[in-house]
Amino acid sequence: MYAPLGDTPLDPDVVMFCGLAARVMLLQEAAIGAGVASSVATFGRPTCMAVPASLASGVVMSTGCVGNRVYEARRLQLSL
Numbered sequence: 047m048y049a050p051l052g053d054t055p056l057d058p059d060v061v062m063f064c065g066l067a068a069r070v071m072l073l074q075e076a077a078i079g080a081g082v083a084s085s086v087a088t089f090g091r092p093t094c095m096a097v098p099a100s101l102a103s104g105v106v107m108s109t110g111c112v113g114n115r116v117y118e119a120r121r122l123q124l125s126l
Contacts, residue, residue, distance in 0.1 A: 059101060060097055060100050060101060070107060073105075074105065074107055077104070077105035082104045082105050083104055083105045084099065084100070084103035084104040084105055084106045085103065086099050086103050086106050088106075088107040088108065088109060089106065089107065089108035089109070090108075090109050090111070092111050093108045093110050093111040093113075094111075096108040
């Protein structure tokens with residue numbers, strides 16, 4: 047199930063955050079401090095691998111794959 051965190055009827059297995067690099071870095075630092083950060087390197091692609099990696103290893107980071115960036119750029123162009 048994909049849903050906003052506040053609207054989930056069940057406790058989530060994975061929570062995804064999207065943000066600017068500076069904010070995501072702060073989230074990663076907090077995960078390290080809490081002892082829940084993964085030793086897995088940041089994912090460049092495929093982004094879909096971040097979900098199973100997170101389930102197996104804790105907090106992971108992804109820069110978003112090419113498809114993510116292309117589709118988001120296209121969505122932004124269409125909304126201008």
